[in-house]
Amino acid sequence: MSKKLLIAEDDNFLVKMYKMNIEKDDLDVEIVNDGSSAIASIEKSKPDILLLDLLMPKVDGFAVLEHCKEKKYKFPIIVMSNLSQEVDMQKCKDLGATDYFVKSDMDLEELASKVQKYL
Amino acid sequence: MTKHLYSILAKIKAPMQAWFSVSAILVFIGCIGVTSFVSNQLEVLEEESIQYEFERDGQQVINAIERRLNEYTATLLGGKALFNASEEVSREEWKKYYDTLELSKNYPGIQAFAYSKALRSPQEVQKMISKIHSEGFTDFSIRPNPEGREDVTAIIYIEPLDKRNIQAFGYDMYSESMRHDAMETAMVTGIPQLSGKVTLVQEIDENLQAGTLLYVPVYENSAPVSTDEERIKAHIGFVYAAFRMGDLLTAIIKKEGQHNPIHFSIYDEKVAPENLLYDSPEHPENHDGQKEISETGFIEISGRTWAINMHANTNITQTTHNVGSQIALVTGGFISILIYILLVMTITSKERVQKKAESLTKEITKSERQLKEQNKELTAAQKETEESLHQVQIQSKKAEELRKNAEEQKKAILNIMEDLKNEADNTKKFHQAVEGSTDPIAITTPDLKFLYVNPAWETVTGHDRNDIIGKSPMILVSDKMDANLFSKASSWVQHGDSYHSDDFMFKRKNGTTYNVDFTMYPIMDEEAPVFLVNIHHDITRRKREEVAKSDFVSIASHQLRTPLTTMRWTLEMFRKGKAGSITDKQKELMNDAYQCSLHMAETISSMLMLSKIEAGKLSPQPSEVNLQTLLEEVKDSQKAAHIEKKQEIRIQCFEDPVAYADPALLREVIMNLLSNAIKYTPNGSSISVTAKNQANDSVLIEVSDTGYGIPQKQHNQVFTKFFRADNIINLPESGTGLGLHLAYSLVELLQGKISFLSKENTGTTFSISLPIPPTL
Numbered sequence: 001m002s003k004k005l006l007i008a009e010d011d012n013f014l015v016k017m018y019k020m021n022i023e024k025d026d027l028d029v030e031i032v033n034d035g036s037s038a039i040a041s042i043e044k045s046k047p048d049i050l051l052l053d054l055l056m057p058k059v060d061g062f063a064v065l066e067h068c069k070e071k072k073y074k075f076p077i078i079v080m081s082n083l084s085q086e087v088d089m090q091k092c093k094d095l096g097a098t099d100y101f102v103k104s105d106m107d108l109e110e111l112a113s114k115v116q117k118y119l
Numbered sequence: 120m121t122k123h124l125y126s127i128l129a130k131i132k133a134p135m136q137a138w139f140s141v142s143a144i145l146v147f148i149g150c151i152g153v154t155s156f157v158s159n160q161l162e163v164l165e166e167e168s169i170q171y172e173f174e175r176d177g178q179q180v181i182n183a184i185e186r187r188l189n190e191y192t193a194t195l196l197g198g199k200a201l202f203n204a205s206e207e208v209s210r211e212e213w214k215k216y217y218d219t220l221e222l223s224k225n226y227p228g229i230q231a232f233a234y235s236k237a238l239r240s241p242q243e244v245q246k247m248i249s250k251i252h253s254e255g256f257t258d259f260s261i262r263p264n265p266e267g268r269e270d271v272t273a274i275i276y277i278e279p280l281d282k283r284n285i286q287a288f289g290y291d292m293y294s295e296s297m298r299h300d301a302m303e304t305a306m307v308t309g310i311p312q313l314s315g316k317v318t319l320v321q322e323i324d325e326n327l328q329a330g331t332l333l334y335v336p337v338y339e340n341s342a343p344v345s346t347d348e349e350r351i352k353a354h355i356g357f358v359y360a361a362f363r364m365g366d367l368l369t370a371i372i373k374k375e376g377q378h379n380p381i382h383f384s385i386y387d388e389k390v391a392p393e394n395l396l397y398d399s400p401e402h403p404e405n406h407d408g409q410k411e412i413s414e415t416g417f418i419e420i421s422g423r424t425w426a427i428n429m430h431a432n433t434n435i436t437q438t439t440h441n442v443g444s445q446i447a448l449v450t451g452g453f454i455s456i457l458i459y460i461l462l463v464m465t466i467t468s469k470e471r472v473q474k475k476a477e478s479l480t481k482e483i484t485k486s487e488r489q490l491k492e493q494n495k496e497l498t499a500a501q502k503e504t505e506e507s508l509h510q511v512q513i514q515s516k517k518a519e520e521l522r523k524n525a526e527e528q529k530k531a532i533l534n535i536m537e538d539l540k541n542e543a544d545n546t547k548k549f550h551q552a553v554e555g556s557t558d559p560i561a562i563t564t565p566d567l568k569f570l571y572v573n574p575a576w577e578t579v580t581g582h583d584r585n586d587i588i589g590k591s592p593m594i595l596v597s598d599k600m601d602a603n604l605f606s607k608a609s610s611w612v613q614h615g616d617s618y619h620s621d622d623f624m625f626k627r628k629n630g631t632t633y634n635v636d637f638t639m640y641p642i643m644d645e646e647a648p649v650f651l652v653n654i655h656h657d658i659t660r661r662k663r664e665e666v667a668k669s670d671f672v673s674i675a676s677h678q679l680r681t682p683l684t685t686m687r688w689t690l691e692m693f694r695k696g697k698a699g700s701i702t703d704k705q706k707e708l709m710n711d712a713y714q715c716s717l718h719m720a721e722t723i724s725s726m727l728m729l730s731k732i733e734a735g736k737l738s739p740q741p742s743e744v745n746l747q748t749l750l751e752e753v754k755d756s757q758k759a760a761h762i763e764k765k766q767e768i769r770i771q772c773f774e775d776p777v778a779y780a781d782p783a784l785l786r787e788v789i790m791n792l793l794s795n796a797i798k799y800t801p802n803g804s805s806i807s808v809t810a811k812n813q814a815n816d817s818v819l820i821e822v823s824d825t826g827y828g829i830p831q832k833q834h835n836q837v838f839t840k841f842f843r844a845d846n847i848i849n850l851p852e853s854g855t856g857l858g859l860h861l862a863y864s865l866v867e868l869l870q871g872k873i874s875f876l877s878k879e880n881t882g883t884t885f886s887i888s889l890p891i892p893p894t895l
Contacts, residue, residue: 011681013682021692055677081677105724
């Protein structure tokens, strides 16, 4: 059974990048564009890993983290944001994020290896 | 009495020899002698009493003169204080001071109260003339013509500006030797100086009087004046008073309230006709042969001595003090005659007389008794006179002591008054400063009860001072701030330190809140605070701006990074061949673009961090950092770069060094230094990173390269923002110019020190020294 990777990202260019570089045969990648869709997807079927952007329309990444913390979900959540302030990182950690990356500071190769690590 | 005596004499029919009896005559002479002796003694006592009164009256005159001149000195010192209190004293201010003193009412006799300015160069002279012309005194000139004289002074303010004083306006007192001497002494010594005898330029009519001038030197405000040289250098002018001696003395004597019976003459320095300053008017009565008393006293006034020659005029010696001696003489003579007659009668005929003597004796006894009584009375009167004279002497001694005391007290009071005036001025200024402050200021007791609040405090908080005096400042605490901060502040200041915080959030009377920058400091008495001064400042706007700025930088960097991420990843795909095959040329160009995207990401991160440091938003969270681990991590993060350049990075740690710092910030610092070392060292060279403990409770981290080095002439700019060395500008390596500035700012934030040694084409070593708290 293939594993489910849920990506919540509102920037279409980045969505395209994720699709081109992360999609693999053994991976079921689902991409949503906002927080409320992410929550809906999670509630439909738990992902094995969640790549989460923070600044998204309607419901943001923090709210998704809160939701997962509340529901005590155990799947790893990797925050992928371009917010780099210590306060944001700390807030995510407090809300149960597994890891935090600043997108513009990392290469696709690194990203792929991180995803592999948490699968 | 005389009639009685005649009747007795008529009854005596004594023979001639009885009248010329030797014994009777001897007794008579003896009696007369005693009488004249007693009378003489009385006269001496009376004369002493007169001499005493004379001296007392003379001393009164001396005291009055001395007192008055001291008062003038005090008012001149006040004038000097006026110059010391402000940068410049205007004509109006001088007039105002003069008017306030009400000299003509309080201390009449002064001719002029003026200020003479020292003019040190022809330019200053010219400038002063133009200035006074511009004030409307178009006729003003300096007299005598100052040309050719080196030191010039000019009377520029003179009050009252009457027809006499207008003559002095512009007069250069240095041009006359007597004045010049006094002025120079005053200037050099710094103390008030009285001049010798002069004729004032104010003498414009026939009623010519001798004059004198009292000078008080004025010095530049802040200049030192402890030595003669310093005083000469700092001198700017003289506050002085001019006196017409006649007017002055008339005023002083008049002030004394009675016409002093003493005639006196005042001489400058010594009694000589040419030195005569003043001669009091003679009384019209002629001397009628009575003895005249005279004496000379001296007064020391402001560096000058006046000789005062006094003599009593006729009034004083005509008093009726000598009644006692006259009575003694008459009664004594009468008794002598009676005794003589009695003796004669006795000698003539014992029997004949016996009968008559019986009745006579009776009468004589009676008279004698009367005389005795009179004599007794006289003696008593004499005793009384002596006694009262003695009393007067004691009283006068006491009076003299009292006067001396009063004089000392007056001097002390004058000093205190001057101090008080200064202090009152200061207090007034401080009060005005506090009242006028636009920042709210409150003064509380050490246990936090309002004693005072200034108007700004009322305006800002909306509370009325009358409502809150005695209340606690806790009324200001809003629920958006830590309520314990006030008590924290007051315990902080207990030992004299001041407390400061910008975490306060006050609420106004109407309930609205505002951010506050709060300072509290104690006014200490010995060891404990007596008052606490609370100053607060509304920083709501600043806080809002800070938040807005921080938000802006944060959002802006996010928005820049998002498209950058796509660019970076796209370029990465091209470089790695994931977007299909491309030519080598295309690949090279894509590689350049990729490097630029990395550079841009770095710049954004650095700018974000710098803006946070500058906004004071970055507070280090120190913890123990194992440097071996940290350095390895940093090396690892730069792996791609140094492997590409085939460089060897050696990490050496001695004795397991541990730093106590914010790990994220320290990593940022070392990353910047290492990244620079890699960039600016040619391919294949070596780089070393070392860490070790130092003797002075600190750790030392060094990043050394063998690269291009920094040109000597740019060493002083290395840590400035956007610095790039001249010798690397044309290299393919890209740099932000922010790395070293950021490293410097971060090390400063970590309370460490950063320095470097560099030689062009040899290499650079950056050293960071971080303190280790003694508790570790």
